[in-house]
Amino acid sequence: MLKYILRRIAYAIPIALSVSVVCFMLVHIAPGDPIDAIVPPDTPKDVVEQVRKDYGLDKPLPIQYAVWLGHVLQGDLGRSIATRRPVAGDLILAARKTFVLALTAAMFGFAIGIFLGSLAAFFKGTWIDRLAVSFAVGGVSVPHYWLGMVMVIFFSVLMNVFPAMGAGPGDWQWDWQHIQYLILPALTLSCTPIGLLTRTVRGIVSEILNQDFVTTLRGKGLRNRTMMLHVVKNAAPTILAVMGLQLGYLMGGSILVETIFSWPGTGSMLNAAIFRRDIPVIQGATLVLAMFFVMLNLIVDIMQTMIDPRIVRK
């Protein structure tokens, strides 16, 4: 068990390094000389060359990468071109806001998705099943940036119950003054996990219900509630993996919803950076969000083996 966990962590290291290479390359796939992002356009040529040397941009790419990685490991993600502030500081504040949003949306989405999915599996073939499945297809097909607009129109413009923009005054706190800002974006963001989890849970649970051991348990006279325990135990590892992936997707994919609701997280930060072509910010935000995703996958994998030891043997 411990050996498996260590091996899994060891395997995550080359992945994390490759992810950092991809993020590093973002600066270099951007059209134009990266130096243009640092110096003003009308700088004299010799000054430009001096700056190039100072920033190490005259060195070969692998060396530049090593230097960059060294900085990153010390928590230095460079400076924003637009604000001249260190990227890392702003990013931490934004990531905290995005985490609040993604986690809330994920929890809500998981709860509803698991509920609908199991309901559909237990009542397979009935109208309850069909309703849940239609709901799921809608959830995965809806463009959430559009759904966000519809939410704003209904709940902010027409009914005026929730604020349409921002995340409340000052730092994030779990009080109503702040939570009222969270409800609409979190609901909007949760439509994809609801759809995906309903589908996944329905598939897995109905498959488990068809297995021989369930028939045996039924034959033994087990009540439905006790049966649930067996189903949950068997379904948990796969569902856990889907949930882990989804949380990561929500963290990394909240850019459109954040833009609609002006939620001051990493998505809004990325959006502003794209608009200003602020490559260091795009790079930093991508790196942090991708690393979070790598970590999350690692944790989910380890948790899966803890619930179901059979996975290690594969």
Added chain:
Amino acid sequence: MSTASTTSPDISGASASGPKKQQGYWAGVGSRVRRDKITLICGGILLVMFLLIVFAPWIAPYDPLQGSMARRLKPVGWQGHLLGTDELGRDMLTRLMYGGRYSWFVGITPVTIAFAIGGSLGILAGFVGGKVNMLIMRATDVFYAFPSVLLAVAISGALGPGIFNAILSMTLVFIPPLIRVSESVTTSVRNLDYVESARATGASAFTIVRVHVLPNVMGPIFVYATTLISVSMILASGLSFLGLGVKPPTPEWGMMLNTLRTAIYSQPLLATLPGICIFVTSLCFNLLSDGLRGAMDVRN
């Protein structure tokens, strides 16, 4: 690579146009599709949409770029403008028809390219195995370490706005999942007895792939690719919503949705129209691929 791309139009053609006389399997798929009402309706809606956007230059009532300030933000059904006018007084119906051309093009192209490239690499990895498999699959793992929306946004954000960059970044996002799916189906087919016996009778690797592997793996890979189209449509319009797709004044659904955001207070229904188009398209593609999966008997 060439084998996969020559076979793919064959299969897509057969499944799109229903039964073909030469193959019993496709006839069966066709008759199953014909009995499936939801799939038929979705296919019908998509066909109508496709015709509307393809023939937009001939049937659209107005010029998509020409507006008038006097007629701006008129409601749905306003005299002569069936779906109203946008924030610059341009006819919405016309712009939605023209906008669909870009949304569909940018939505479908990346999946098509990724189907060809990812499918070939996956079949290669699955069939050859060993070091080639390791190399391809480990490279795939790296891209799997990114949430897909983030990867698309980061790449096209770095490359800058434009249709070409949007298609490029989305293709990169869709190649890894297609590699994984094609690798796993190819690996399972490769180990079947009839492949083994074909090898024993001295068939070359190329013949085995062409005769035994491709016909068995193309179905599942194709069905998987169709499930990606719905995601791709949402992502394509999402990128242009963020300003990473077409440049204004060229109409595109995602971008129109963004520019109409200011109108949600005065004309809420009008402002959401482009989004409804994206939703309907994505929903129909999703249901269509579900129906296709059922008709072709491909398991998840």
